[in-house]
Amino acid sequence: MTQKPFHHGNLRAVLLDQAEQTLREGGIDALSLRELARKAGVSHGAPRSHFIDRQSLLDALAERGFNRLADDVEAVIASDAEGYKQRFRAIAISYVRFAVTDAALLDLMFTAKNGDAPEGLHAASGRLFAAIGDLIERSTEAGVLKAQDPYRLQLLFAAVMQGIASLVSARRISAEDGDSLIDDAISLLVHE
Template sequence: MTRQSFHHGNLRAVLLEQAERALRESGVDDLSLRDLARRAGVSHGAPRSHFIDRQALLDALAERGFARLTEDVTAAGAGHPDDLAGRLRAVAGAYVRFAVTDAALMELMFSAKSGSPAAGVSAAAGRLFSAFDELFHADFAAGRFRSADPTRTRLLIAAVVQGVASLIVSGRIPQEHGDGVVDEAVGLLLADGRHPDR
């Protein structure tokens, strides 16, 4: 990328795109503002006009990751408004795909959320979990899940999607088997125990 290939007004977006690419290639440990400037084709000091330090960059990446994941699961769920099993399967699939495709970003997102997270990260994470609530609110109210406790069901959904993604990323199960594991888990979560394809 040359110095003339973007307008100064979108430098922050360019830096975040380059930072995500660096995460995919070499992980968070090698990510630095200096390397980011080199990748974006700007002066070494240019990133500091948007990120005061490396931690601010990592927080911005985590916030952006939560926003993207929220968009992905919301769009996936919107395609199945009247089919709980299909909606749950689509949402879980979108979550797992994101977690597998951007494993380093996903790890960064949840490490940034723990401890004393930046306000922007907390808000972005909150929007993700609010999206889950909105997608399944009516189903909780109607008792369509096996557990009558919505909080427990949300935790089970999170455990399933995080667990499947972790197993794929670690190589414990092939990626092509992930959908099958999600399908079986969906059947276990539903009140009637129905498999999504039955």
């Protein structure tokens, strides 16, 4: 059997798209560079020009996930949503929806090795938390959040959203109940 000629303009993006779909459908154990190459119609060695090994593919997927989530958060912060409470609610809903839609990707994002993570992955996760942190600091200065350590508020916010997302993903609660919990959490945090 002869190999199909390579027709993709951007093999890296094609492989990452395919890897996300595989991750969504089969979980992390279903990911292999060889299988991705087969699905993309390229030689089994072609992905190695972009990902030296499976871990570098996983790191790139995590980086992509953090960037997508950071894009969503930054868009909410830049929006004309009225007040801090609405912005926090919009960020929370975006986060939970991302977590429910791409649960395996979110798991991968938060299980990536922090100490040994490549710079791009570090930067992408930092971008997400910097955006949330900036909104928290501005909210604290405006007096709508109780004055405390902004970093701890970031962690608290992320932990609450992660918990709600886990409950919805596991079908322990409905999406509507998840939205209600988001409202409850934001009401406890933001005094506007």
